[in-house]
Amino acid sequence: MEIPLLVSRFPGMEHPQKNEIIADTKQFFSTEAFDILDENTRQYGDYVAAGALYSIYIYPLGDTRKLKAVARFFAYWALIDDRYFDNSTDLDDIRRLMEQFVAAMEGTSDDERFAPVHAFCSRPDWNEGTLALFRNEMKKYLDGMMHLRIAEVQEQLLTVDEYLRYRHYNIAMWVIFSILYDTQDDLELSTFRHPGFAHIFDCSSRCIAVLLDLYNLKARKAEKSDYTNLLRVMQRAEGLDEDAAIRRCIQLFYDYELEMEEACNKLEADYPREVLYFKYVESGSVRYCTESRKMRYRQLSDADEDLVNGRTVL
Numbered sequence: 001m002e003i004p005l006l007v008s009r010f011p012g013m014e015h016p017q018k019n020e021i022i023a024d025t026k027q028f029f030s031t032e033a034f035d036i037l038d039e040n041t042r043q044y045g046d047y048v049a050a051g052a053l054y055s056i057y058i059y060p061l062g063d064t065r066k067l068k069a070v071a072r073f074f075a076y077w078a079l080i081d082d083r084y085f086d087n088s089t090d091l092d093d094i095r096r097l098m099e100q101f102v103a104a105m106e107g108t109s110d111d112e113r114f115a116p117v118h119a120f121c122s123r124p125d126w127n128e129g130t131l132a133l134f135r136n137e138m139k140k141y142l143d144g145m146m147h148l149r150i151a152e153v154q155e156q157l158l159t160v161d162e163y164l165r166y167r168h169y170n171i172a173m174w175v176i177f178s179i180l181y182d183t184q185d186d187l188e189l190s191t192f193r194h195p196g197f198a199h200i201f202d203c204s205s206r207c208i209a210v211l212l213d214l215y216n217l218k219a220r221k222a223e224k225s226d227y228t229n230l231l232r233v234m235q236r237a238e239g240l241d242e243d244a245a246i247r248r249c250i251q252l253f254y255d256y257e258l259e260m261e262e263a264c265n266k267l268e269a270d271y272p273r274e275v276l277y278f279k280y281v282e283s284g285s286v287r288y289c290t291e292s293r294k295m296r297y298r299q300l301s302d303a304d305e306d307l308v309n310g311r312t313v314l
Contacts, residue, residue: 001243001246002299003214003217003218003299005290006253007286008282008285008286008287009254009257010280011279011280014060015055016060021052021056021064021067021071022053022056024052025051025052025071028072028075028076034076036113038083040222041079041082041083043220044298045079046296046312047075048312048314049312050074050078051071051076051078053288057280057284057287058285058288059179059284061277062180062184063184066125069120069123070120076116080097080101080114082221085145086223087223088224091149091150094146100114101117102138105117105121106121107122121134126182130181130189133178133189133192134179137175138175140169141169144167144168147170151227152226155226155227158227158228163230164206167230168205168206174205177204177278177281180278184273191274197267197271197274200263204282206256207257207260208285208286208289210252211286213231214231214246214253215292216229216297217229218299219297219300220304221297230249231249260282264278295311295312
């Protein structure tokens, strides 16, 4: 069964200065920071889109100057994830790199591979509280990643609930929502911990986890996830064949988005700006991932003859 293109139920928007943000990300992609690309990431990583396109879709009302920095960080973060985490089975090396990632966020890393991470976190325009929130959510992402890499290496037979518990923070949507409080100047940091917002973030996390596991299942971009893809977990834990697992995941995606919409509806009257921003994060994430089926999530069944290094949908 072919993986269909999924569409969000929420409205979308693009940042009005998208061309400026795209041009800045392309310039960053031409720097030596991306010398760590390997053959597969050169062909299918599409880090320009992972940075620029994603940012202009999920933060369409954000500060342009800050979005340039965010797009650069997203582009490089995606590369680090592809090169050193999702395709590695060396747990000691993953732990060392995870520690360097954290050190770079805190300004104490001497590993040049993480210089762009340090640059993002050392921006002088950060609010101290927002930066602390971002660092905290990034550490949760890294912890989730480590749990999943251990499960992959040890070939653990996870239940669906166990897998989703680890994937919950590893999908990094809580990080994405935390950055909203940097890109928008009209949000109160204290609201991030609102229990109703947590429900929205959880629903979005589940949606994007399901979507990415669907899109990555048969993608040309390399990923070691035989035991850490929701569809494979379902097949082993519940005895489903691949087609049945695909159909179930498609339904889960739309169920989770409906649950998110219901959660948004309960809070929209009291928090109209926040809810609008949250909807853009969700719809923008889905739109970016679906448009990236042309490159980053290009399927094995798709014809692919134009093999040019550094390709991008942009």
